[in-house]
Amino acid sequence: MNALFLGMTCLLAAAAGYWVLGRGTPRPTGTWAMGALLGSFALGFASYAPLFENAVEAVVPHVARLLSNCASLAAATAVLAVSFQLNLEPAEAQRRIRLRLVLFVTSAFGMTALFTYGQMTHRSPQAYALYLLMFISYLGFAIVDFLLQAVRQSKSTRRSSVRIGLRMAAAGCAFALVYAVYKLTVLLSLGLGFHLIPDHSECSSLFAAPCVFSVTSPALAVLLICLGLTLPAVVYPVSQARRRRWEVQSFEALGSLWQDLSAAMPEIVLSSADFAEDASNDSDFLLQRRVIEISDGILALRPYRCRGVQEMAKGAFDAGTEEGAAAVEAAVVKAALAASKTGRFADEVALPSAEAASRKDLRADTEWLLLVADAYAHRVGRVADGGRPERVGA
Known part of the structure; x- marks a missing residue:
């Protein structure tokens, strides 16, 4: 588990560094949003690693969940920002991004306040329920928003790499919705007092319930969305190299x-x-x-x-x-x-x-x-x- 999640963390952090520092100047549209996306996903994967979780919770008990959830919301916001910047006019993209940033900051601040209150009141069920409600509301909104954009754009784009990448990202959104439904089930279970899902069960397998919903689904969502959004950037230099090779060979022929x-x-x-x-x-x-x-x-x-x-x-x-x-x-x-x-x-x-x-x-x-x-x-x-x-x- 440590090797998997920390390895993905290093890979995503390196990718974020490449997007922010290695893209040259002038930077392409969406560079900073893509860097924020990959950095947020890197933090999210790190929070799933038992080694990281034990280290941060030795300082602040149960804070790994807050870090993971905030990273998920930041990543969802960055995904929307990338999509807006690539598909909308600059003025409209900036307007929509500002609105999503306000919603994200409000959600993150509210979740932090509820987490702090829950720690002071010995983990109040009411505070945790409100925390989950705030988290699920914004996450579900962001997932559906991006899913609709990805499906719409995949139908209109001419580049096959962009079309395939958007469909991969849409598949990632489907796994993210599974995770959101799982969190909603937890919320309803707490609200109705059923306690159907253990609140603090450690995951030893990625395929055992409830870990398949709480860890595997978001991990697959992150992987597919990252691959989908970065696929065109990876394919483009390869296609350009093939094009230049064909041009040189044709010139000689x-x-x-x-x-x-x-x-x-x-x-x-x-x-x-x-x-x-x-x-x-x-x-x-x-x-x-x-x-x-x-x-x-x-x-x-x-x-x-x-x-x-x-x-x-x-x-x-x-x-x-x-x-x-x-x-x-x-x-x-x-x-x-x-x-x-x-x-x-x-x-x-x-x-x-x-x-x-x-x-x-x-x-x-x-x-x-x-x-x-x-x-x-x-x-x-x-x-x-x-x-x-x-x-x-x-």
Whole structure:
């Protein structure tokens, strides 16, 4: 138990430190709220550890419960703050956050006052019942508030990592509601005098009643909410690294086609003076520039694109597939390049590729040109007499 909860405490505290101190400047929206969230969860996990509980209760008897409950309310408030800052306009987010902070401070102050009064009156049942009522009221309100926002936003977001993260957080809210219902049951049991649930039973197992409700459920809620809210931040740098790797590989794969086009038509190469100096090493910029230059080169070859070569290539390759259409285009481009060197215009100009015309963004354009470049280098052979490219292996 100590190893589990103290280990989670250290992990969450490290994550909180990263969000607050390691995010650089300017700090992203929600940085401080996320740091408060992770720090509150860290304190909550620490309060569940028997070692921590024994240490603090040696100073103030039974204070671990107050620390745990206040940490839970602080975490719930921070969760709402993160959600508001990410999903609402700044002015509306600040207004809602201020209201939740007032409710949190009021609840925490009231709980502390009732805890102190209960200690002075030898743990008055009435004081403890009011304490639980104040705790459950704000916690339940915050859980339902965030659950509704998480479900609503998960339906509208386009990023899969955000959608999955919000659904994980919503699942965490479900476990948190189980904990809130358990606390409400304790309150009703005390109010009606049934004493159905032991007031001070120590947990030796995470799966034994009532520990499964009092410890396991909130622990799972914390874990799922933390994972759900941090998943997009973890996935984003990974996806960016994969994107840059794809850009570099695509840039290199287009090299052979680009070299032949730029050698025949140097004017298609864009001037470096037209771009910012700090963009010269950016993979996105370099790839976009290469795609533009290749597209300009293919467009400049239009008078040399022979319809006969296109029809012959359609007979050699299956133009009904994407790869076949790319091979047809590569054959036309290779023949057009050969014709441009001799100044021989096409008797009948080949139609532009329908596949190329259907591409609407940089990535789609790049994926099409990658197929064309691969066919140009590996599937279409040398250009025979008459300007007709031979198929490799023919």
